[in-house]
Amino acid sequence: MSPLLRYPTVDELATRAAALVTRRPRDARLERVGTSRAGNPLLLLSVGHGSRHALVVAGPHANEPVGGGTVLRLAERALADPALTENADATLNLLLCLDPDGLRRNEGWLHGPYTLGRHFRHFFRPGFLEQPEWLPDGADAVTLPETRALLDLQDELRPLLQCSLHGVDVGGGFVELTHDLPGLPQRVAHTARRLGVPLELGPYDTLYWPSLGPAVYRIPPPRRGDLAAAITEAAVESTWFHPYRHGTVTAVVEAPMWGVRAVQDGSPCADPTAVLRTVSGTLRRDTQLLERISARIRPHVAAAPDAERLLAPVDDYLLVCPGLADTWDPDTDDGPHPLPPLGSAHLAALRISGRRLALRTAGLLHQLVTAAGSDPADALPELDRLLDAWCADYLDGCGARWIPVARQVEYQSRVVLDALALTARRADSLSGEPDWGSQAAVPMHRE
Structure with missing residues (x-):
């Protein structure tokens, strides 16, 4: 089956990233930045050599594999378009999978056939305390090697933008931000409309969060709470907010597997x-x-x-x-x-x-x-x-209707590129020095 028609496994991610580096050794490199609890390497694919960094994290949740295809697609685009890296003093850093151990446990359904029954019978997602994006006891008390590797990477790169790539099993797409990015809701809506991806106008994750526009939400600052609150209210200490001290904008980009049109129904309910x-x-x-x-x-x-x-x-x-x-x-x-x-x-x-x-x-x-x-x-x-x-x-x-993997990947990669362009515009306006990712470099996508 074509790689564009299914989700990549842990081994396929590594193989395809290595092939990109072999093809373009001057522009791309692959390095091990950590090791999982089961001994799987945590691999970072970097494209470009500029001083301004973006960090894209795939696979933070084991059952959400779309991010693997997205990081490979982003690498291909960056290698094909010097405006994204070479001519922009920029480096795109792509963490291929934050939880490779968990992704391996989902391989029973990754290659299809993609049915809900097959998905849930082979579904795996670790308990809350083993999910590497969360910091239930703060950054200093982290024991998961995957989390420590990501925190170290954030502190080393101090990225302008961090994107955490997630997948909604059933529902619609949406974006969560630590900072406002004016113009992003319009871009997300445009991409979703062109690709036929429903947008969630009221996801449970963001029920109590401020809206920055349709399907785009502001992540509130972290706060301590009990375990039940931490599991159901994502505004806890996390790797989303850890690089905030460096001025990093974090965007959590959710792409749906099975789309449901009702989640974008903005009308009032009769009862x-x-x-x-x-x-x-x-x-x-x-x-x-x-x-x-x-x-x-x-x-x-x-x-x-x-x-x-x-x-x-x-x-x-x-x-x-x-x-x-x-x-x-x-x-x-x-x-x-x-x-x-x-x-x-x-x-x-x-x-x-x-x-x-x-x-x-x-x-x-x-x-x-x-x-x-x-x-x-x-x-x-x-x-x-x-x-x-x-x-x-x-x-x-x-x-609920299945959205082909290639379309999920295309939607998520376009949202990431739009977030990248708008974050760069935001940084340029703060510094007063136009640079990487200008609007001309990454225009709104049109077919």
Whole structure:
């Protein structure tokens, strides 16, 4: 299958990056900047030799592989266009995958066929404390080698722009920023419209965050909180904010795998209270069902390969789901924050988010039973029925439709290039010295 039609694996990323360097040894180089917990190299592909740096981080979440294709596409574009590097005193630094160990665990679905059932049955994402972008105890207490490698890279490069590349399994695209970049919402909308990618106008991740324009949101400064808050509210200490001290603009660029048009419906909802009751009630019932299944299988899967790593995210999801259901329930006062006004897009995103948590949990439990090699609790048939029914709800109830990998990559790479141009314009306006990434160098993309 053509590399443009599927997601690259860890090994394919390294091979294709090395081939680019072999072809253009004067302009590109590949170096090892760290080693993962399982011994996989953390590889940085750099294009250009300028003094102004951009850092693009692929694969921070193990189940979001689009960034690997995006960094390779960005390298090809930078090598083909001297205006991006050679003539701009600029270097584009591309971290091929921040969590290669986790990406390897997703290889059961990376090459397709791309169906929701296959995706969630082979889904892996580590528990919150093993996700390398988060700093739950601050930068000085970091123990994950992947996180330490990224922090060291940020402090060494002091990049003008950092882009963290993420993928939305079901929903739409959106961007989160540590600084305002005027003009970016219009550019994101243009790219999404041209490529047929829906934009999320009310993602759950940004429910309480300021909007900088349609599908572009401002990340609030980090604050300490308990584990449940940290898992569900991303404005915690993270590698997104660590380079803020260097004046770095961070852009988190989310690209969807299965698109849902309802997430870009900006109209008001006729009865949001009724929708919230349905969404919260569904999540509460699904969680109780999954808790019972989990309790039933645990005595039989404890010795399964990697049981601890598979159970950690299960425990995270089962920890946060009851609180989320209460927060979304209009008939309870137990949530930590009152909900903001919600339109149709917000409510569609909440429905998708609740279903996502249930599907991920069911998929991980399915893998645990499968890895154990036997099913004395007779859980697999029930988990299969749940996975099939919940995936069908995404397809039939939400209208989820697969977006080809090449289009996901093209969307994400264009947003990164636009963020790069606008960050450079911002830096030039602050310094008063026009330089890298002028608007003429990277115009709005048009076919």
